[in-house]
Amino acid sequence: MARIILTQTIAPWTDDTELIGITLTLKPTNNITLSQNYTTGLHAWFLHQVRDSDPTLSTYLHDGQSEKAFTISPLNGKLEPQNQNLIAKTDQTYTWTITALAKPVCEWLQTWCDRLPTTLDLYAGKFAIADISINQPATTYNHLWTASSKPESKFTLAFLTTTCFRSKNHHLPLPIPYNIFHSYLRRWNDFAPEAFPQAEFLAWIEQVVYITNYDLECTKVAVAKQGYVTGFTGSVEFAVDRKASQNSDFERLLSALIKLADYCGTGHKTTFGLGQTRQIGKSEVGSAKNEKEAITATPIQEHLVKRIAELTELFLQTKKRQGGDRAQNTATVWATILARYELGESLKAIAIDLDMPYETVRKYAQTARKATCKNNLIN
Numbered sequence: 161m162a163r164i165i166l167t168q169t170i171a172p173w174t175d176d177t178e179l180i181g182i183t184l185t186l187k188p189t190n191n192i193t194l195s196q197n198y199t200t201g202l203h204a205w206f207l208h209q210v211r212d213s214d215p216t217l218s219t220y221l222h223d224g225q226s227e228k229a230f231t232i233s234p235l236n237g238k239l240e241p242q243n244q245n246l247i248a249k250t251d252q253t254y255t256w257t258i259t260a261l262a263k264p265v266c267e268w269l270q271t272w273c274d275r276l277p278t279t280l281d282l283y284a285g286k287f288a289i290a291d292i293s294i295n296q297p298a299t300t301y302n303h304l305w306t307a308s309s310k311p312e313s314k315f316t317l318a319f320l321t322t323t324c325f326r327s328k329n330h331h332l333p334l335p336i337p338y339n340i341f342h343s344y345l346r347r348w349n350d351f352a353p354e355a356f357p358q359a360e361f362l363a364w365i366e367q368v369v370y371i372t373n374y375d376l377e378c379t380k381v382a383v384a385k386q387g388y389v390t391g392f393t394g395s396v397e398f399a400v401d402r403k404a405s406q407n408s409d410f411e412r413l414l415s416a417l418i419k420l421a422d423y424c425g426t427g428h429k430t431t432f433g434l435g436q437t438r439q440i441g442k443s444e445v446g447s448a449k450n451e452k453e454a455i456t457a458t459p460i461q462e463h464l465v466k467r468i469a470e471l472t473e474l475f476l477q478t479k480k481r482q483g484g485d486r487a488q489n490t491a492t493v494w495a496t497i498l499a500r501y502e503l504g505e506s507l508k509a510i511a512i513d514l515d516m517p518y519e520t521v522r523k524y525a526q527t528a529r530k531a532t533c534k535n536n537l538i539n
Contacts, residue, residue, distance in 0.1 A: 173298045177266040178351065179423045181259040181296030182273065184280070184289055186235070192248040192285025196504065197382035199234050199433035201282045206232060206258065209277070210268060217268050227350040229262035231425045234321060234433040244503055254287070256280075257295050257436075259423050262351045266298070296422055301352035308415035310405070314372065315418055316397045317426075320436040322379045324391030325427045329512070333378055333391045337369040337398065338362055340426055343435075344417040347424045361410055368404040369414070373397035383432045388505055391427070391434065467502070471495035471528070478531050497521055498528040 173180065194201075211218035221229060237254035239246040248254065260266045273292060280287040317340075325332040325339040332339065342362055349355040376394035383389050404411050418439055425435035475491035493514075500510050511521040 173266075173270055173294070175267075176263075176300055177270075177298040178263045178300045179259070179261060179296070179304075179420075180266055180269065180294065180298045181257055181423060182269065183255050183257045183293050183295040185291040185293075186254045186256060186280060186287035187290050188248045188250045188252070188254075189279070189286045189288055191250060192282060192287070193242070194239065194246040194248060194283065195382070196244065196246065197432075198246065198282065199232065199383065202232055202234075202256065203432050205280060205282060206230070209272065213272065214268055217264055220264065227261075227347050228431045229260065229265045229351065231259045231261070231423075231430040231436075232433055233257040233436050248285070248287070253290075259296060259425075261347060261424055301348070301416075304416040304419050305352075305354075305412065308412050308419065310408075310411050311400055311415040311418060314397060314399045316395055316440050317418075317421060318395045318438045318440045319376075319393050319426060320438060321433055322381045322383075322389060322391035322393055323427045323435045323437070324389055330515070331390050331428070335371065335374070335376070335392060335396045337371070338366050341365045341369070341414070341417055343427050344420050344424060345413075348413075348417060348420060356409075356413055361413065364404075364407060364410050365414070368401040369398055370401070371396055372399045381434075382504065383429050383434060388500065388503075388509075389429065389434065395440065467499040468492070468495045471498055471532070475528065475531055478534075494524050494528040494531070497524050498532070501525055 207218065207221065210221060233256060235248065235254045235256055237248075238252050239248055241247075258269070260269050276289060276292060278289060280289055317335075319335070323333075323335070325334075325336075325343065327339075342358075345356065345358055345361060349358065374394065374396045376392045376396065378390065379393050380388050380390050400414070404414070421437045422439060424430065426437045427435040429435070472488075472491045472495040475494050476487060496514070497507075497510055501507060507521050507525055508518055511518040514521065
């Protein structure tokens, strides 16, 4: 039976706990083929565990609040790319983290850990649950508040998995302080005993928090049913202006929200593995980068760029006039749509992301497929 490891530096799990993170250690019982958006399966497995033992909580997690009261991570460990899939191998060990952001979920999680299943079933494979440990210490929102005071003049956040925000029905892959602390404040105001005025606090954030350094890369991952999400990973150093001290309550809230980031993650789709976040010191930047690389699923972006270039060249060859921007642009659009469709993204999701009418995208996809089929017959 798996067991919970409690180290001396970790606070005990109590009946008052409102925030906690646990990590499962997993061993594949067979080589498991995973799709690019396998976190959808992890999300579903977790919710099934809740539904089977507590239907009321299951309804709450689905429909009961505007913010989701949990997050999950992707698998942390080496996944081997194979064609358009990933392979979890029996000679590898993986970890998977779940965080709870509200007392009802913490209570359920504690009971569930006492009767933990022996395996995690994912698609056609099984992971043996070898161990379980507390990843983020048990705490409460009041404790985060009382333990916070004036924030450090500089602090660094590491974004371990693809992080982005929704803005005007599109993905915003930039670590803008307003968006980052908006995402934390939404969770705080939903789950903490005391809420704070959103507009006033975020206007204050725009005035006093700014970026002083960063080490970021743009990434694209498959997630849920929305196709591919463009975001960023890496670390960002923020600074707090001296005039922040003019509002001591907001200073304290800022400090508490920085601590909350380790639990709630950042931005969009944190219940599907996006936005995993850690506050780190300068000496931890290297280790955070290693953790980010271990979690990163596969170089999807590199494959996509290569395939789009290959298809663009093919489509240009099918045109009588290859000169001019129009032919190049048309070929690139066809190639982009078909390459993304080949990787399993729906035409509807592609149309939304490209801000194009669905019927236009469908027509272009049909034309592009016909061109590739014709080329294959010729060759």
